[in-house]
Amino acid sequence: MKIRKGLAFLVAAIFLISAFSLVLAQGDDDNNNKERLREKSMTEAEKENAAGGMRAAVAGFSGLKEGIVQRFMENHPVIVQKFLEQLNQTNRSDIIKNLDRARLQQCLNNTEDCKEKIKNWKITTEKVKDRIRERTISKDKLLEAQNKFLKAKNQYIEMKNSQLRIRNDFLEMKGKLAQCKAKGENCTELENKTFEKAQEELTAIADRLIQHLEKVKSRVESAENLNETEAEEIIGSIDDMIAKLEDVKDAVEGAGTKDELKEAADLINVVWQDMKVNAFMYAEEVIHSRVGEIFARSEILEQKLDDVVKKLQDKGVNTTALEDKLDNFSAKIDDARDKMEQANDLFQEAKDLRDSGDKEGAKEKLEEAKTLTREAHQALKDAHTILMDLVHMINQKGESFDPDEINEDEEVDLVEEEDED
Amino acid sequence: MNKTLAALALISVLALLIVGCGRQEAQQPAGENTAEKTAGQAADSTIPEDIKEVDSLSNELDDPELNSTGDYLDEVSW
Numbered sequence: 001m002k003i004r005k006g007l008a009f010l011v012a013a014i015f016l017i018s019a020f021s022l023v024l025a026q027g028d029d030d031n032n033n034k035e036r037l038r039e040k041s042m043t044e045a046e047k048e049n050a051a052g053g054m055r056a057a058v059a060g061f062s063g064l065k066e067g068i069v070q071r072f073m074e075n076h077p078v079i080v081q082k083f084l085e086q087l088n089q090t091n092r093s094d095i096i097k098n099l100d101r102a103r104l105q106q107c108l109n110n111t112e113d114c115k116e117k118i119k120n121w122k123i124t125t126e127k128v129k130d131r132i133r134e135r136t137i138s139k140d141k142l143l144e145a146q147n148k149f150l151k152a153k154n155q156y157i158e159m160k161n162s163q164l165r166i167r168n169d170f171l172e173m174k175g176k177l178a179q180c181k182a183k184g185e186n187c188t189e190l191e192n193k194t195f196e197k198a199q200e201e202l203t204a205i206a207d208r209l210i211q212h213l214e215k216v217k218s219r220v221e222s223a224e225n226l227n228e229t230e231a232e233e234i235i236g237s238i239d240d241m242i243a244k245l246e247d248v249k250d251a252v253e254g255a256g257t258k259d260e261l262k263e264a265a266d267l268i269n270v271v272w273q274d275m276k277v278n279a280f281m282y283a284e285e286v287i288h289s290r291v292g293e294i295f296a297r298s299e300i301l302e303q304k305l306d307d308v309v310k311k312l313q314d315k316g317v318n319t320t321a322l323e324d325k326l327d328n329f330s331a332k333i334d335d336a337r338d339k340m341e342q343a344n345d346l347f348q349e350a351k352d353l354r355d356s357g358d359k360e361g362a363k364e365k366l367e368e369a370k371t372l373t374r375e376a377h378q379a380l381k382d383a384h385t386i387l388m389d390l391v392h393m394i395n396q397k398g399e400s401f402d403p404d405e406i407n408e409d410e411e412v413d414l415v416e417e418e419d420e421d
Numbered sequence: 422m423n424k425t426l427a428a429l430a431l432i433s434v435l436a437l438l439i440v441g442c443g444r445q446e447a448q449q450p451a452g453e454n455t456a457e458k459t460a461g462q463a464a465d466s467t468i469p470e471d472i473k474e475v476d477s478l479s480n481e482l483d484d485p486e487l488n489s490t491g492d493y494l495d496e497v498s499w
Contacts, residue, residue: 153481160486167493174499198497205493216482262498269494276488283482287475294471377475384468404467 083111092118098413100302101327102334122418129408132296133224134289135231145222152214159211163204170197198261202252206245206268209275213238213245216283225289234282241278244271277359277366281350284370288343291377295336298383300412301403302330305387308394308401317397325390332383339376341417343369 095118107114173194180187217238220231251264305326309319350365394401
């Protein structure tokens with residue numbers, strides 16, 4: 001009997017617990033439903049704010065762009081309405097539809113400035129592969145260039161160490177020779193040894209410069225974001241400098257007097273002065289082109305992310321936090337875009353100055369271009385950190401997103417500045 | 422009495438199962454299984470590799486000590 005009572009008590013307890021759980025679960029559902037209803041009613045309220053011409057003005061924009069416009073509209077309804085109506089009249093609304101989040105936000109924040117900018121913008125339709133690289137290099141050639149680079153890198157280190165060692169020996173001999181001459185002794189042997197050491201050092205300097213040029217050349221050969229003409233021009237120029245240095249090495253070896261040695265040193269100096277601008281420029285162009293490739297990939301990713309967010313919105317998922325992150329991502333990409341464009345202009349200015357013979361002016365412009373390229377690279381690094389968060393958030397919300405999954409044959413529409421030709 | 426107890430027990434178990442399944446569904450949205458995998462793939466994506474490559478390129482193609490070349494050449498022309 002006692003067992004039966006105990007059993008009855010146990011069953012009753014389980015029943016009560018499960019009933020309580022059901023009530024709690026129902027409570028959660030109610031809360032979720034209330035939240036969904038609140039979100040729905042907020043959207044309705046926002047839509048109500050968009051009454052009159054605004055609704056017509058934003059019609060045709062994708063859901064996301066409409067979202068940004070509506071968010072801004074809450075504070076500045078008149079400005080946005082006028083702006084969008086004017087755009088529709090001037091047939092420039094297509095550009096706004098294809099604009100990334102950061103530039104759209106800037107446009108809405110300063111509509112007057114935007115109206116001017118839009119005049120210089122165009123929509124470019126391009127295949128992804130053409131967007132991310134200027135030329136396609138075969139795997140074999142890439143591998144070959146990589147091997148050449150590693151060889152040149154090792155030889156450069158070897159030549160640098162060798163040159164510095166020879167220099168120390170040469171300076172020591174020069175000191176001893178000066179002492180010998182001061183004492184008025186016969187210094188012929190020492191003089192000959194010092195001369196030979198000077199020859200050795202000049203050869204080592206030339207070899208070091210050649211290996212530096214080989215490093216840059218191999219990187220140009222594997223730079224897929226430099227077009228064929230540019231790459232050929234750079235490689236031709238580097239080969240020319242290497243050939244001059246090889247000739248000077250022969251002159252150094254054949255030198256019989258200090259004057260002949262000085263002439264050879266002057267010839268190396270001529271190539272070196274050339275290298276200070278050109279080799280520096282080529283190395284920076286390689287780096288700039290690499291950053292440009294990262295930028296192009298990131299710009300396309302922004303569009304892909306927009307599509308995923310739209311998909312989530314269609315499913316009724318709250319994407320507010322995701323969109324805030326995406327705004328930050330877009331702002332970083334825009335920062336990189338701005339800096340890359342400025343760097344491009346500076347590269348062109350540097351080339352013009354170099355061609356006009358102003359090497360110092362060209363070098364200054366190159367330094368500025370280098371700084372901007374590094375800043376653009378940093379902005380892209382920051383964007384990538386945000387991207388990792390975005391991927392995680394998207395996956396948590398039930399969608400999958402792989403930043404690497406890009407169909408290179410797909411066509412993309414991107415807004416760019418018109419060429420100033 | 423026995424039948425009532427059995428019915429109550431059955432209802433309780435069913436109720437617990439319903440609540441349990443509901444919660445599991447709420448905590449595990451579709452696609453979460455792929456979350457870690459995709460985030461992992463992203464970490465190995467070509468963009469991080471490109472970023473690293475740019476960092477190393479900056480060091481590989483730029484040797485500030487090379488700027489002393491002019492001085493070395495002056496020393497040799499004694």
